[in-house]
Amino acid sequence: MRNVSIKDIAAAAGVSHSTVSRALRNSPLLKPETIARIQKIAQEKGYTASAAARSLVTRRTQTIGVVVTTIADPFVAEVVSGIEEAANEHRYSVFLANSNAEPEREMNVVRSFAEHRVDGIVVTSSRVGALYTPMLSSMQVPIVLVNNQHPGEFVHSVMIANFEASRQATGLLVELGHRRIAYLGDRFGYQSDSERFAGYREALDCAGLAFVPELVSHGDGRPEGGYEAMKKLLALPDPPTAVFCYNDMSALGALKAIREAGLRVPRDISIVGFDDLFVAEYAEPPLTTVRQPRRQMGRLAAEILLKLIQGEQADEVLRVPGELVLRQSTAPPPCPEPR
Amino acid sequence: MRNVSIKDIAAAAGVSHSTVSRALRNSPLLKPETIARIQKIAQEKGYTASAAARSLVTRRTQTIGVVVTTIADPFVAEVVSGIEEAANEHRYSVFLANSNAEPEREMNVVRSFAEHRVDGIVVTSSRVGALYTPMLSSMQVPIVLVNNQHPGEFVHSVMIANFEASRQATGLLVELGHRRIAYLGDRFGYQSDSERFAGYREALDCAGLAFVPELVSHGDGRPEGGYEAMKKLLALPDPPTAVFCYNDMSALGALKAIREAGLRVPRDISIVGFDDLFVAEYAEPPLTTVRQPRRQMGRLAAEILLKLIQGEQADEVLRVPGELVLRQSTAPPPCPEPR
DNA sequence: ACGTAGAATGGACACGTTTGCGGAACGTCT
DNA sequence: AGACGTTCCGCAAACGTGTCCATTCTACGT
Numbered sequence: 001m002r003n004v005s006i007k008d009i010a011a012a013a014g015v016s017h018s019t020v021s022r023a024l025r026n027s028p029l030l031k032p033e034t035i036a037r038i039q040k041i042a043q044e045k046g047y048t049a050s051a052a053a054r055s056l057v058t059r060r061t062q063t064i065g066v067v068v069t070t071i072a073d074p075f076v077a078e079v080v081s082g083i084e085e086a087a088n089e090h091r092y093s094v095f096l097a098n099s100n101a102e103p104e105r106e107m108n109v110v111r112s113f114a115e116h117r118v119d120g121i122v123v124t125s126s127r128v129g130a131l132y133t134p135m136l137s138s139m140q141v142p143i144v145l146v147n148n149q150h151p152g153e154f155v156h157s158v159m160i161a162n163f164e165a166s167r168q169a170t171g172l173l174v175e176l177g178h179r180r181i182a183y184l185g186d187r188f189g190y191q192s193d194s195e196r197f198a199g200y201r202e203a204l205d206c207a208g209l210a211f212v213p214e215l216v217s218h219g220d221g222r223p224e225g226g227y228e229a230m231k232k233l234l235a236l237p238d239p240p241t242a243v244f245c246y247n248d249m250s251a252l253g254a255l256k257a258i259r260e261a262g263l264r265v266p267r268d269i270s271i272v273g274f275d276d277l278f279v280a281e282y283a284e285p286p287l288t289t290v291r292q293p294r295r296q297m298g299r300l301a302a303e304i305l306l307k308l309i310q311g312e313q314a315d316e317v318l319r320v321p322g323e324l325v326l327r328q329s330t331a332p333p334p335c336p337e338p339r
Numbered sequence: 340m341r342n343v344s345i346k347d348i349a350a351a352a353g354v355s356h357s358t359v360s361r362a363l364r365n366s367p368l369l370k371p372e373t374i375a376r377i378q379k380i381a382q383e384k385g386y387t388a389s390a391a392a393r394s395l396v397t398r399r400t401q402t403i404g405v406v407v408t409t410i411a412d413p414f415v416a417e418v419v420s421g422i423e424e425a426a427n428e429h430r431y432s433v434f435l436a437n438s439n440a441e442p443e444r445e446m447n448v449v450r451s452f453a454e455h456r457v458d459g460i461v462v463t464s465s466r467v468g469a470l471y472t473p474m475l476s477s478m479q480v481p482i483v484l485v486n487n488q489h490p491g492e493f494v495h496s497v498m499i500a501n502f503e504a505s506r507q508a509t510g511l512l513v514e515l516g517h518r519r520i521a522y523l524g525d526r527f528g529y530q531s532d533s534e535r536f537a538g539y540r541e542a543l544d545c546a547g548l549a550f551v552p553e554l555v556s557h558g559d560g561r562p563e564g565g566y567e568a569m570k571k572l573l574a575l576p577d578p579p580t581a582v583f584c585y586n587d588m589s590a591l592g593a594l595k596a597i598r599e600a601g602l603r604v605p606r607d608i609s610i611v612g613f614d615d616l617f618v619a620e621y622a623e624p625p626l627t628t629v630r631q632p633r634r635q636m637g638r639l640a641a642e643i644l645l646k647l648i649q650g651e652q653a654d655e656v657l658r659v660p661g662e663l664v665l666r667q668s669t670a671p672p673p674c675p676e677p678r
Numbered sequence: 679a680c681g682t683a684g685a686a687t688g689g690a691c692a693c694g695t696t697t698g699c700g701g702a703a704c705g706t707c708t
Numbered sequence: 709a710g711a712c713g714t715t716c717c718g719c720a721a722a723c724g725t726g727t728c729c730a731t732t733c734t735a736c737g738t
Contacts, residue, residue: 003456003694005693005694005695006694006695007694015717015718016717016718016719017694017695017718018695018696018697018717018718018719018720019716019717019718021694021695021696021697022696022697022717025696029715029716029717030715030716030717031715031716031717034716034717046477048450048453048454048478049454049694049695050395050454050456050693050694050695051391051454051455051456052390052391052392052394052395052400052455052456052693052694052695053391053395053693053694053695053696053723054694054695054696055391055695055723056389056391056392056395056693056694056695056696056722056723056724056725057694057695057696057697057722057723058695058696058723059723061391063455066435070420071410071416071419071420071423072413072416072417072420072634073416074411074413074416074617077410077411077412077413077416078411080410080435081409081410081411081437084410084435084436084437085437088436088437088444088447093434093436093451093455094434094435094436095432095433095434095435096405096419096423096433096434096435097423097427097432097433098420098423098424098427105427108427108430111387112432114387115387115388115389115390116390116391116402116432117342117389117390117391138385139387223621252621256621259623278413278618279617279618279621282562282591282595282618282622283621283622283623284598284622284623295411342724344723344724344725345724345725346724346725354687354688355687355688355689356688356724356725357687357688357689357690357725357726357727358686358687358688360724360725360726360727361687361726361727364726368685368686368687369686369687370685370686373686373687388724388725389723389724389725391723391724391725392693392723392724392725392726393724393725393726394693394725395692395693395694395695395723395724395725395726396692396693396724396725396726396727397693397725397726398693
């Protein structure tokens with residue numbers, strides 16, 4: 001059964017289809033009673049405009065594409081939630097595509113977005129494939145990145161203020177009295193890792209603490225990597241009394257390593273994470289960490305994108321502040337053993 | 340700058356646009372060299388077909404709509420990941436829409452899907468608003484539900500085999516030697532709760548254990564509710580030695596309540612969850628739970644939907660088995676206090 | 679050389695919408 | 709009464725593609 005079109009309504013109302021079109025868009029060219037009459041008929045017939053036909057002539061699809069490495073990543077999911085929310089408020093719909101960081105899927109994503117003529121794109125994947133960058137930008141639409149590790153050739157992005165947040169987090173450990181503070185980083189050379197590391201260094205400097213290279217260990221951003229990296233730190237002759245971790249996932253692994261070593265958090269060692277993933281709250285002990293306003297970041301990215309679509313100016317790199325969330329994985333350092 | 344169309348290519352190749360259309364679709368009506376020549380030109384000009392124009396005439400959009408309450412729910416996100424994956428393999432794109440369980444947004448979702456003429460819909464939200472059910476079904480497209488609590492008027496759905504999984508999980512506790520096994524359920528009357536409860540009852544019956552009403556307590560499916568419900572159980576004169584929880588979220592709350600009561604898991608009390616959320620693995624202790632093959636369920640839902648779109652038959656209610664994952668929150672009951 | 683079957687291609691319309699332009703109806707002013 | 713300005717509406721073209729039908733071209737058999 002065909003969908004009812006503007007012409008069917010025109011026939012029913014005894015007017016031309018142009019008039020119907022205008023009536024449905026509340027054109028001031030029509031007299032109010034005509035508008036009301038036509039809208040009533042449209043309502044009765046259960047009319048729904050065809051986005052395809054409309055966008056064919058308006059050259060706007062009211063649609064944005066969102067690429068993610070995988071929506072199964074809770075971090076990404078919340079960002080997308082914010083994007084979708086903001087888009088919806090502006091009557092935009094979102095196409096979701098997972099790239100899985102696979103070149104083939106990345107091609108599919110580009111093709112799909114191009115064919116559907118999305119008005120703009122938000123990329124929420126830490127890594128964008130090299131070959132895929134030029135393809136994305138070749139399709140003449142605005143693009144906004146969220147927390148991207150290689151913003152390189154793109155202009156617009158929304159990012160967490162890594163440096164400041166990291167300095168603040170490390171600062172907390174300093175204030176608690178720690179003097180041997182380790183940095184458990186990420187080994188992939190991401191921009192966020194170097195920024196967080198820089199914040200860590202800065203906090204040490206401010207406190208007049210010397211930087212000790214042995215106190216830096218690298219994981220892989222996941223619990224397994226954090227676990228191994230923490231074991232190395234624990235094996236030092238003089239282990240740290242506090243560890244600032246690149247992210248919560250690493251911190252989870254670190255917690256496990258510490259537990260297995262028979263030590264207690266925060267009594268023996270303090271741990272600070274980064275992200276405030278849901279699990280941070282339910283770790284044992286609940287993790288002190290830096291909250292990233294993920295949903296908000298998604299909203300902002302969408303709003304910047306929508307501005308760009310309207311042809312307006314928008315922030316090029318927007319830094320949003322993190323928030324230090326105090327839980328129970330941080331405490332003053334243990335008293336030196338009495339001797 | 341306009342996108343290059345089929346006509347531009349026709350002009351460049353000195354043929355009619357119909358020929359180009361055929362060439363791009365590898366029609367056997369054209370001779371191979373013409374096809375090759377035209378495809379080459381299309382390639383050079385960076386041609387991308389317009390999905391809008393195409394779907395206007397084919398009456399197919401190669402698009403499916405996915406409604407979720409919120410993509411920020413990790414459970415949902417993984418299901419969606421599976422849906423998107425399967426859809427992509429069949430060259431379908433997905434529209435993602437969050438309903439947030441708000442009537443207004445639900446209306447928006449329906450409008451948006453209707454206007455975009457999606458070929459089918461997957462609903463991954465535990466609750467579908469009453470008013471919104473008829474709207475969805477009014478738009479003449481196939482619909483598949485995933486783990487929906489009120490499948491009511493819809494025909495097709497994919498669900499976890501609650502009863503069997505729950506019986507098995509409770510059975511584990513029985514085998515470990517527990518005799519006072521509690522059920523920490525959900526209070527909203529969801530179908531999954533009653534099915535899981537039924538499985539629990541069945542396992543008790545099989546083991547010849549009497550059902551004790553006091554050993555049933557209700558949370559709200561979230562940690563807070565689980566926490567409160569567990570406190571009630573702990574306050575009993577003769578508390579349970581094991582608890583089977585409606586889901587992992589409730590179990591997390593239960594773990595917290597137990598910790599606060601100064602008891603240890605699993606030494607004093609065993610806990611089993613349901614879902615195998617990511618956090619289950621990193622809870623303290625790591626949680627024994629029932630894994631739901633979320634991604635797989637998403638894939639299946641998409642595949643059923645795609646079959647329906649092709650006009651084929653498909654399973655009406657597909658039950659997928661859960662998998663009991665043994666971790667460290669379960670052990671034999673404590674020895675009775677020596678006296 | 680000519681008719682013809684079959685292969686290859688073009689013409690035209692349709693899909694559903696928006697919009698510039700022109701025209702009819704109506705009222706107002708001189 | 710005629711000129712003119714408004715108000716309201718219809719006509720037609722356009723967006724990019726698919727496809728039926730008609731037409732041209734090619735090659736073949738006689």
